[in-house]
Amino acid sequence: MAANSNSPRGKGAATRLVEVSRIEAGFFPFALILPAVILILLVVGFPLLYSLYVSFTPYELLKPNSLNFTTARALRNYQKLLNDEVFWRSLLNTIVFLAVTVNLSYLLSLALSQLLSRVTVGQSVLRTLLMVPMMFAPILVGMQFRWFFNANLGLVNNFLISVGLIQEQGQIAWLVDVPLGMITIIIASIWMNIPVMTIILLAGTLSLPSETFEAAEVDGASGWQKFRFITFPLLAPFSYIALTIMSLDIARAFDIVRIMTDGGPARRTEMLWTYITRLAIEDTKFGLGSAMSWITVFLSVAFTLYFFRQLVKARIVR
Amino acid sequence: MITRSVGPNRRRNDIIWNAVAWVILIMLALPAFWIIMTAFRPNVEINTFPPVWIPRRLTLEAYANMFGLNPEVQQRVAVEAYLRNSLLASGISTVIAVSLGTLAGYAFARFRFRFHTTLFLGIMLSRAVPGVALSLPLFLLFNRVGLVNNVLGLAFVYVAVNIPFTAWLMDGFFRQIPTELTESAYIDGCGHWSAFWRIELPLSLPGLATAAIFAFLAAWNEFQIVSVLARNNAAKTAVHGGLARNGGDECDHDGAGGYLCDSGSAQPSQRIDLRRGEGLSHSAQSQWKTSSMLCHHSPSARSSTGFCIGMQRSHHFCVVSSAAIAAISASKSSP
Numbered sequence: 133m134a135a136n137s138n139s140p141r142g143k144g145a146a147t148r149l150v151e152v153s154r155i156e157a158g159f160f161p162f163a164l165i166l167p168a169v170i171l172i173l174l175v176v177g178f179p180l181l182y183s184l185y186v187s188f189t190p191y192e193l194l195k196p197n198s199l200n201f202t203t204a205r206a207l208r209n210y211q212k213l214l215n216d217e218v219f220w221r222s223l224l225n226t227i228v229f230l231a232v233t234v235n236l237s238y239l240l241s242l243a244l245s246q247l248l249s250r251v252t253v254g255q256s257v258l259r260t261l262l263m264v265p266m267m268f269a270p271i272l273v274g275m276q277f278r279w280f281f282n283a284n285l286g287l288v289n290n291f292l293i294s295v296g297l298i299q300e301q302g303q304i305a306w307l308v309d310v311p312l313g314m315i316t317i318i319i320a321s322i323w324m325n326i327p328v329m330t331i332i333l334l335a336g337t338l339s340l341p342s343e344t345f346e347a348a349e350v351d352g353a354s355g356w357q358k359f360r361f362i363t364f365p366l367l368a369p370f371s372y373i374a375l376t377i378m379s380l381d382i383a384r385a386f387d388i389v390r391i392m393t394d395g396g397p398a399r400r401t402e403m404l405w406t407y408i409t410r411l412a413i414e415d416t417k418f419g420l421g422s423a424m425s426w427i428t429v430f431l432s433v434a435f436t437l438y439f440f441r442q443l444v445k446a447r448i449v450r
Numbered sequence: 451m452i453t454r455s456v457g458p459n460r461r462r463n464d465i466i467w468n469a470v471a472w473v474i475l476i477m478l479a480l481p482a483f484w485i486i487m488t489a490f491r492p493n494v495e496i497n498t499f500p501p502v503w504i505p506r507r508l509t510l511e512a513y514a515n516m517f518g519l520n521p522e523v524q525q526r527v528a529v530e531a532y533l534r535n536s537l538l539a540s541g542i543s544t545v546i547a548v549s550l551g552t553l554a555g556y557a558f559a560r561f562r563f564r565f566h567t568t569l570f571l572g573i574m575l576s577r578a579v580p581g582v583a584l585s586l587p588l589f590l591l592f593n594r595v596g597l598v599n600n601v602l603g604l605a606f607v608y609v610a611v612n613i614p615f616t617a618w619l620m621d622g623f624f625r626q627i628p629t630e631l632t633e634s635a636y637i638d639g640c641g642h643w644s645a646f647w648r649i650e651l652p653l654s655l656p657g658l659a660t661a662a663i664f665a666f667l668a669a670w671n672e673f674q675i676v677s678v679l680a681r682n683n684a685a686k687t688a689v690h691g692g693l694a695r696n697g698g699d700e701c702d703h704d705g706a707g708g709y710l711c712d713s714g715s716a717q718p719s720q721r722i723d724l725r726r727g728e729g730l731s732h733s734a735q736s737q738w739k740t741s742s743m744l745c746h747h748s749p750s751a752r753s754s755t756g757f758c759i760g761m762q763r764s765h766h767f768c769v770v771s772s773a774a775i776a777a778i779s780a781s782k783s784s785p
Contacts, residue, residue: 154562155632160642161557165569168554168613175610176576176584183587247474250467258475264482269671269689276485287484323481380615383580387673405582405674412586413678425583436578440571 180429187422194416209423219424222395222402229318229385229403230435234378237322241329241374242367246359248330249337259331266327270387277320278392281306307393313401317392321385329374336370337363372443379435383428404428536688538601539676540669543608548662550609551616552654556646558617559624560632570621577614581674589678599685607675612665619664623657624650 188206191199213219251258265273280287283303292298306316340363348358386405389395395406402410404424412421490508513519517529557563558570588607589598597603627650635645651658673689680686 155560155629157561157563157642161561161563164553164557165573168550168573168617169569171550171610172573172576172613175588175607176579179584179587179591180579182591183583186587186590244474244478247467247471250464251471252464253468254472258471261475261479264479264486267667268482268485269673271671271673271689272485276481276488280481280484323478326478380574380577383582383674386580386582390673405580408582408586418586418590421586425580425586428580429583432578432580433575436575437571440574444567 183422183425186419187426189419191419191422192416193418198419209420212420213423213427218399218402218407221399222404222407223427225314225401226403226405226431229314229321230382232318233321233325233385234375234382236318237325237329237378238371238375240322241326241333242371244326244330245333245337246363248334259334262327262330264327265324268324270324270384271391273320273324274388274391277316277323277388278307281316281392283308308397310400313393313397317385317389317401320388320392324388325378328377332374332377333367333370336367340366369443369446372439372446376436376439376443379432379439382435383432404431531684532686532688532691535601535604535680535686535691536670539604539608539687540666542602542605543612543669544662544666546605547609547612547616547665548658551613551661551665552620552651552658554613554617555620555622556624556650559621560629560646560650570617573614573617577611581611581672585675585678588675592679598679599681601685604676604679604685604687605669607679608669608672611672611675612668615668616661616665619661620654620657623654623661627653 185201186199187209189199189201190205190208248255248258248262279285281289283289283305286306288306289298289303292304293300298304304312306312344362344366345358348362353361383405386403386409389401389403389406390409393401395402395410405428408421408424408428411417411424487505490510491505492507492509492511554573558566584607592598592600592603597606631649631653632645635649640648670687671689672687676687676690680690683691
């Protein structure tokens with residue numbers, strides 16, 4: 133039995149690098165899992181299948197008769213989407229948003245975790261400080277960042293004015309201008325993502341075997357070399373855990389977009405999630421909305437699956 | 451942990467690292483500090499230029515306004531209903547999700563069986579489904595069985611949404627308990643169930659607490675699903691009813707970036723043209739209509755400024771207390 137003295141305890145879950153010997157117990161484990169599986173099938177599996185069916189119909193909520201399936205028109209919704217310029221723009225926005233947010237969050241969290249791991253005074257206080265944003269609802273974060281970036285009253289513009297970088301008349305319209313709208317959303321979601329990732333990476337860093345670093349020091353490795361050739365590769369499983377957890381939650385960015393710009397102005401920050409809301413909830417086009425939902429489901433699942441595979445490869449789950 | 455030789459250079463480096471880390475983290479925590487303090491400051495102070503960084507006066511008036519203790523604030527919205535819905539949905543779903551998730555997590559951590567990876571992956575992937583995508587079919591289906599506008603329906607959804615992460619967390623916690631313990635329990639005559647119930651579950655209580663906190667927070671903070679499933683004011687949760695009532699861009703021009711905003715500015719779902727639905731008896735559609743009409747006409751939908759801010763603040767209160775609990779449990783379990 134591998135009672136590993138270096139086993140990380142930071143995040144408790146899933147951070148254990150040890151191969152566990154498992155017990156054979158016939159039907160018993162299935163009985164344990166069954167209730168969970170039934171519930172998930174009821175609440176996630178079946179509705180998703182239903183939504184697939186709806187996506188093949190021209191269903192609109194206010195026209196109850198439109199929920200009927202005809203083979204000839206089955207792919208109409210998907211065709212409509214492919215020809216819809218707004219759809220492509222929101223897809224592009226979503227991809228840009230995801231790429232920038234995921235990469236930057238990861239890099240910043242990595243840097244922050246390395247910084248934190250060297251702190252000798254009050255590390256636990258800093259960890260607690262770091263965890264506070266984890267508790268905020270994304271809606272709340274979005275709302276507050278919208279206020280921070282408000283053109284007339286926001287803290288950011290006020291700060292820039294008092295520093296003298298901009299004039300009192302030349303306030304920056306953070307949430308309105310073209311690249312700025314995306315940038316503010318990205319800043320808000322990075323701020324929300326950093327705590328979880330940093331905590332996981334910090335737990336990983338603290339659990340690394342010190343002998344390796346001592347050997348490297350004896351060999352005269354520099355700080356950067358130690359990070360590049362020891363810390364970073366050894367952190368791989370933790371990196372993938374952090375990225376997997378993030379990809380599970382990535383659609384929660386919807387809340388932020390919804391409250392900060394709601395895809396506007398003039399669809400400049402429209403993303404798939406907000407566009408679904410617009411189509412299905414506001415225009416009651418449930419068929420079209422469901423078709424697009426399936427595209428987002430596919431994206432999210434692919435994302436998660438990719439990181440999860442990497443995680444398994446890094447030998448952490450099994 | 452990296453051992454270090456002590457020398458004057460090292461010590462100087464240490465001081466620099468500490469200073470840099472503290473400065474960066476405090477900067478990172480500033481928005482959080484601001485968000486929390488907003489709850490206890492008078493409006494004048496929040497909106498002045500130049501910004502007042504250190505609060506001069508702390509007040510609980512927003513809470514008083516919210517709960518109707520201030521006679522000057524006439525219009526009030528169903529704060530009690532929002533909070534009750536939030537508590538019910540989060541509480542019920544947390545209890546059930548943690549129970550079921552713990553069972554599943556235990557199975558994954560302890561036993562060898564067929565489809566182990568497939569099942570685990572399947573459960574995890576169910577969590578990856580975006581709430582927006584899930585909310586549409588859920589609305590249609592729940593509408594048939596009368597679970598729209600129902601807290602229990604919401605709790606039911608949150609259970610399923612919270613199981614995967616709970617199972618993952620508990621899987622991790624159970625793995626840290628040595629297998630020998632279980633095996634010796636078997637030797638002493640325990641069955642699978644009593645070994646779990648009497649030996650391993652008590653040992654995993656700290657993990658259970660952490661999982662519960664995460665599940666509760668996830669449910670409490672959830673917005674995407676409740677925003678579709680709750681079609682009238684009485685069914686909304688604190689996050690939905692209190693925080694997100696002003697979705698439109700119009701709010702930007704208002705005072706404190708939106709939460710000062712009067713929700714008289716149209717909410718998206720209000721824009722549906724009611725005439726289109728005339729004469730149709732489809733129940734989904736009537737649900738929809740009711741909600742739109744409520745938003746349009748009922749005076750309670752027009753919220754007062756004090757309410758909007760207050761609602762946001764009540765949210766803080768719960769958030770902060772749970773943050774404290776989470777921090778304590780996390781610091782106990784970290785090295």
